[in-house]
Amino acid sequence: MALAPARIYEGSRIPRPVPTIFEVDPEKHDLADVLTVNFGPNHPSTHGVLRLIVDLDGEEVAGIRAVIGYLHTGFEKTMENKSWWKSVTYAPRIDYLAFQANELEYVLAIEKLLGLEVPRRATWARMALAELNRIHSHLVWLGTTALEVGAISMFWYAFDDRDAVLDLFELAGGTRLHTRYFQAGGLAEDLPPGFTDETRRFCDSFPAAVDEFEALLNGQKIWQERTQGIGLLSAEDALALGQSGPILRGSGVDWDLRKQMPYLAYDEVDFDVPVYAEGDVFARYKVHMDEMRESLRIVRQCCDQLDAMEGEPWIADDRKVVLPPRHELHTSMESLIYHFKLVTEGYRVPEGEVYVVVESPRGEAGCYLVSDGGARPWRVKFRAPSFAALQTTATVMQGALIADMVAIAASLDFIMGDTDR
Numbered sequence: 001m002a003l004a005p006a007r008i009y010e011g012s013r014i015p016r017p018v019p020t021i022f023e024v025d026p027e028k029h030d031l032a033d034v035l036t037v038n039f040g041p042n043h044p045s046t047h048g049v050l051r052l053i054v055d056l057d058g059e060e061v062a063g064i065r066a067v068i069g070y071l072h073t074g075f076e077k078t079m080e081n082k083s084w085w086k087s088v089t090y091a092p093r094i095d096y097l098a099f100q101a102n103e104l105e106y107v108l109a110i111e112k113l114l115g116l117e118v119p120r121r122a123t124w125a126r127m128a129l130a131e132l133n134r135i136h137s138h139l140v141w142l143g144t145t146a147l148e149v150g151a152i153s154m155f156w157y158a159f160d161d162r163d164a165v166l167d168l169f170e171l172a173g174g175t176r177l178h179t180r181y182f183q184a185g186g187l188a189e190d191l192p193p194g195f196t197d198e199t200r201r202f203c204d205s206f207p208a209a210v211d212e213f214e215a216l217l218n219g220q221k222i223w224q225e226r227t228q229g230i231g232l233l234s235a236e237d238a239l240a241l242g243q244s245g246p247i248l249r250g251s252g253v254d255w256d257l258r259k260q261m262p263y264l265a266y267d268e269v270d271f272d273v274p275v276y277a278e279g280d281v282f283a284r285y286k287v288h289m290d291e292m293r294e295s296l297r298i299v300r301q302c303c304d305q306l307d308a309m310e311g312e313p314w315i316a317d318d319r320k321v322v323l324p325p326r327h328e329l330h331t332s333m334e335s336l337i338y339h340f341k342l343v344t345e346g347y348r349v350p351e352g353e354v355y356v357v358v359e360s361p362r363g364e365a366g367c368y369l370v371s372d373g374g375a376r377p378w379r380v381k382f383r384a385p386s387f388a389a390l391q392t393t394a395t396v397m398q399g400a401l402i403a404d405m406v407a408i409a410a411s412l413d414f415i416m417g418d419t420d421r
Contacts, residue, residue, distance in 0.1 A: 008232050008251075008279040014240060015394045022394035024055045024063040034062055041070045045148045045406045048416030052393070052409075054402070061400045066393040071420035079380045083346030084110055084184070087377065091367075092178045094382060095418040097140050100133035101360035102382070103182045105367040108263065109356040110184045113349045113371055116321060119313040120265075121306065122186030127264045128199065128302035129172065129181065130358075131295040135206070136165040137361035138288045142213065145285070145410040149226045154216065161209050164202055171195055184347075185322040186315030196303040203296050203303075210292055217285075227282040231396040231408035234279055241395065242388045245363020246291065247412060250284035252277035257359040269301045281411040288413075321347045346375045353379075362386055362413055386418035 015022045024034055035056045040046035049070035055063030075094050079087040091106035092099030104126060111118060143158030166176040172191055173181035181188050217223045233243075238251040248255055256273040258266040274290035276283035315322055323342055324335035351373040357366040366383030389412040396408050 008234050008277075012237055012240070013232075013234070013395050013398055014237055018394075019241065020391050020394050021065045022061075022063050022398060024057075029057045029062045033057055039405065041067075046409065047144070047414060049420075050390070050409075050414070050416055052405070054405070056402060059401045059403065061397050061402060061405065064394060064397045066390050068387075068390065068416070068419050071416050073417055073421050075421045076380045076382060080377050083376045084349055085342060085346035087380070088183055089178070089180050091382075092180070093417065094384070094421045095360065095362070095365070095386065095415050096177070097137040097415055098133060098360045098362060098365070098418075099178050100130050100182070101358055101365055103180070104130055105356055105358045105360075105365055105382075106369075107182045107184055108358070109354050109367045109369045110349060112354045112356060113352055113369060114184065114321060115350075116185055116316055116318060118186050118316060121190075121309040121312045121314045123264050124302050124305045124309065125172075125187055125191055125314065126182060127266065127269075128299050128306065129169070130264070131298045131302070132165050132168055132199075134295045134361045135292050136162055136169075138292050139165070141288060141361075141410075141413050142285075145407070146217065146223075148406045148410050150222060151217065151220070154213065157209070157213065157216075161206060164206075168195070168199055168202060171198060183315075183322075185318060186313075190314040191306065196306050199299060199303050203300050206296060207293065210289060214289060224282070226404070226407050227280065227285060227411075228278075229280055229282075230400060230404045231281045231284075231411055232279050232399075233392055233396050235277075237395055238279075238392070241391050243363065243392060244388065245359070245361070245385055245413075246284050246287040247363065247389055247392065249273065249275045250287045250411075251279040257357055257364060261357065263356075263358060265305075266298075269298050271295075271297050281407050284411045284413075348373060348375050349377075357383070360385060362389065362415070362418070382421055384418040384421060386414035386416070389414045390419060 037054050037056060039052040039054050041049040041051040051067040053065050053067060054061060075090050079090050092103040094102050139158045139162040143155040146154035169179055170176045172195055173179040233251050235252045238248050252275060254273060254275045259273055271294045274287045276286050319338045324338055328335035329339060349371040351371055353370040355366055355368045357364050363385035365385055368381040369377055370379035372378040400408060
């Protein structure tokens with residue numbers, strides 16, 4: 001981990017004594033002039049049901065606190081009452097824009113408890129889809145952020161390309177969102193013929209779209225004024241607040257789990273980690289844009305590997321965990337019994353605990369699992385990068401105008417389902 005030498009502000013701006021609450025300073029503001037207003041939770045620019053209680057001195061943010069808890073998904077407790085088999089469908093719904101990443105971390109955790117070896121073809125397919133999911137998530141972030149700042153057309157451009165990524169998900173698993181394509185042991189089914197060809201077509205056309213997005217925004221005076229020099233977060237403060245992903249790299253810290261703690265086959269592919277030291281909204285925007293290009297590089301390499309592995313196994317051959325091939329159900333009583341037991345009761349996972357992390361589109365996403373040896377998890381806990389991102393609110397909003405709040409909040413790229421899981 002390397003810290004950028006440049007400092008965007010001296011010392012720390014993390015509020016004391018509560019780091020997540022920015023209180024009004026009576027030495028800087030006349031309390032009689034301060035107006036307290038609600039921003040959200042029902043507001044399109046809060047990216048879901050986030051409530052910001054804002055103290056305003058004119059148009060300046062004099063104090064702020066982020067209030068969560070309006071969603072109450074309860075996914076973790078629900079998963080503890082479902083079998084390991086059935087819980088897979090809940091993980092992607094926690095962060096509905098990073099559904100492949102959340103599904104991946106949960107499945108990897110189960111496989112680690114089982115000591116189950118996954119075929120190489122499944123590993124490379126997972127990596128390709130995880131990177132396509134990163135592009136998908138970043139496109140939604142780009143379109144909605146630009147829309148909230150005033151660049152309305154960018155929303156349609158970004159969602160047009162996002163739709164092309166969803167077409168690839170549908171081609172692979174039959175559904176566009178919440179695919180349940182990853183499962184313990186590998187994939188639900190093999191990638192269909194032509195998947196790599198269609199993916200390469202997307203990889204060939206998408207770089208021009210990213211260039212077009214930047215041509216529309218980078219030199220635009222209004223975009224520059226709304227993003228540069230606001231929402232400042234130093235490297236030291238980002239680390240102290242437990243940040244990861246684009247927020248941390250936008251503050252000058254070179255940290256990416258795909259490089260520092262490789263999983264899947266990330267240590268076998270060539271890609272760079274974008275890092276910008278400015279620590280403002282524009283720096284976080286640049287990280288997102290560059291990451292889409294780097295994800296394309298990874299996806300191209302995955303397609304080459306998948307073509308070379310054509311015909312190889314795509315799921316482990318462990319009948320106590322993996323459904324037997326359907327054609328065996330007509331001829332093998334043993335296969336029929338395994339199929340019935342897996343679908344009705346699920347499989348049992350050895351007693352133990354494990355924590356697995358992946359680099360989701362929003363940063364470090366972790367899954368902590370505890371098994372008591374039964375057919376369902378004893379404890380499920382997800383490390384949500386969106387929850388950590390909201391911890392910076394009181395720091396990045398200092399000195400901002402109320403007009404800047406939307407752009408700053410958007411740059412944190414949080415998902416409230418991920419926060420209130």
